[in-house]
Amino acid sequence: MSSASTVPPEPTATASTPPTAPRAGQSPAPADAAFADVTASEAALRRYLHGLPGVDAVGLEARAATLGTRSIKTTAKAYAIDLAISMIDLTTLEGADTPGKVRSLCAKAITPDPSDRTAPRVAAICVYPDMAAIAKEALAGSGVHVASVATAFPAGRTARPVKLADTRDAVAAGADEIDMVIDRGAFLAGRYLEVLEEIRAVREACERPDGSFAHLKVIFENGELSTYDNIRRASWLAMLAGADFIKTSTGKVAVNATPANTLLMLEAVRDFRAATGVQIGVKPAGGIRTAKDAIKYLVLVNETAGADWLSPDWFRFGASSLLNDLLMQRHKLSTGRYSGPDYVTVD
Template sequence: MPTTAHATASAFADASASDSALRRFLHGLPGVDAVGLEARAAALGTRSIKTTAKAYAIDLAISMIDLTTLEGADTPGKVRALGAKAVHPDPTDRTTPRTAAVCVYPDMVATAKEAVAGSGVKVASVATAFPAGRAALAVKLADVQDAVSAGADEIDMVIDRGAFLAGKYLKVYEEIRAVREACGERARLKVIFETGELSTYDNIRRASWIGMMAGADFIKTSTGKVGVNATPANTLLMLEAVRDFKQQTGVQIGVKPAGGIRTSKDAVKFLVLVNETAGSDWLDNHWFRFGASSLLNDLLMQRQKLATGRYSGPDYVTVD
C-alpha cells in the first residue's frame, strides 16, 4: 500500500533536522484555548439527528469500528469468534455492514486473517511493546515485523510517552519513522499517543504533528488501557490537526478515538465532530475509526429498534 511518509518527511525536513529545530517548530504551533475547545466539543455534542439520518449514522459507525480483543487470555477460538462477528455483526440481518477491522496482538494475526479471509475486513495488530511502549527500538521493530509478516494490514503503535514528556521530540519522531519503514508498503500505520498521559492539550497538538510529520496514516487517542481515553475534546483537537495538516501539505491523515465510547449516542456525537471539524472527506472508514468493541453491541440494538420498532435488549446480540 503506498505511503505518504516520504512526501511528508520531505515537506518537514528542516523542522525535523535536529532536536532544537523540531522543538522550535512544535512550540511555535498555536496554543490551545482549553475553554474554547471544550465548549465547542460540548456544543457539537448537543446536535440531534432525525430518524433517517440516524439509521445512516448507525450503519456508518458500525463500518468504522476496529473490533478489538487485547487480553492476555485471548485464545484462537476467541479471535475466530471476533472475526466472525466482524464479518457478520448481526447474523439475523445480512444487510448489517461489516466492521472496518479486527485488532489483535501480533501472535493472533494469522488466526484473525483466516477468520476474515475474503470479507474485506482488515486485520490490525498492536505493536511496539503495547500498551506501555517501554522496550528497546530493536524489540519494537521486531514486534512490528512479526505482525506484518503474519499478514497484518494495519499496525497500531504506541509512542514513547516518557521520551515525549521529557522533551525528546526527535527521538519520538525518529521512532515513528522507523516503524513506518518497518510497515513498508504492506501495512498502514496508526500512531497512538495515550492522550490521558500527555497532560495538556498543547501536548496532544504537538504529538499529533509529530505523528503526521513522521508518516502516520492515522493518529489515535489512546490504548484503552488507562483511565482517560478518547474524549470529544481531545478528538476534536486531533481532527483540527489533520484538517490543518491537509490544508498545509495536501496529505490526508485519519483519526481514531479509542476507549470509553460505548453507546450509539456517543458515536453520533463523534461523527458530528468529524463532519463539522474535518469535513465529509473523513466520514469514511478509510479515514475515521472507532476503537471501541463494546460500542458495536449498542449500535446493533439501536439498529434493530429502528428496523422493528422494538428494543431487543442485550440478550439479542452477542456480548464481547
C-alpha cells in the same frame, strides 16, 4: 482558541492539492519534503512544535460540548449508525485471548447481525501480534482488515530493536494495519526527534516482502500527555513522521478518547492537509460504548475536519462493546422496539 489554524506560515502545498495518504498495501507518503527543515534537528523540531498556537482549553471543551448536543433523527440517524459500524476496529486485547475468541470475533466482524444481513461489516479486527495470523485466516476474502498492536503495547517500554521486531512479526503474520504506541517518556522529556525517528523506523518496519506497506496508526495515550498543547504537538509530530492515522489512546488507562481531545486531533489533521495536501486519519479509542456517543463523534468529524473524513479510510472507532449498542439501536429503528439483552453476542 482551539479552532485557530495551526498551518505553518509558508507551506509548500495548499489546500487545493488533492489529498494523498496511503492505504494499507501502499508505500507511505510522509510530508518530509514540505518540512525537511523542521525535522532536520532537535532544536528546529522543538522550535516548530512549541511555536504551534496554544490551545484554549475552555473554548475547546465548550465547542466539543456544543457539537455533542446536535440532534440526529430518522434516516440521518440510520445512516450514521451504519457508518459508525463500518468504522469500527472491533478489538480484543486481553491476556486471556484465545484463538477461539479471536475466530468468534472475526465471525462477528463479517456478519455483525446474523438476523439482518444488510448490517455492514466492520472495518477491522484489532488483536495482539500473536493472534494476527489467526485473524488473517478467519477473515480471508471478507474485506475486513487485520489490525495488530505493536511496539510493546500498551506501555511501549522496551528497546527500539524489540519494538521493530514486534512490528515485523505482526506484518509477517498478515497484519494489514499496525497500531503503535509512542514513547511517552521521551515525548514528555522533550526528546521530540527521538520520538519522530522511532515512528519513522516503525513505518519502515511495516514494509512487506513485495514492497507494499501495512497502514500505520500512531497512538499517543492522551491521558498521559497531561495537556491539550501536548496533544496538539504529538499530533503534528506523528504526522510529520509519516503516520497514516493518529489515535487517541490504548484503552488501557483511566482517560482515553474524549470529545475534546478528539476534536483537537481533528483540527490538526484538517490543518495538516491544508499545509501539505496529505490527508491523515483519526482514531478515538477507549470509552466509546453507545450509539449516542458514536454519533456525537461523527458530528465532530463533519463539523471540524469535514465530510472527506466520514469514511472508514479516514476515521475509525477503537471499540469492543460499541458494536452491540449500534446493532440494538439499528434494530430499534427498523422494528420500533428495543431488543432483549440476548439480541447480540457478549464479546
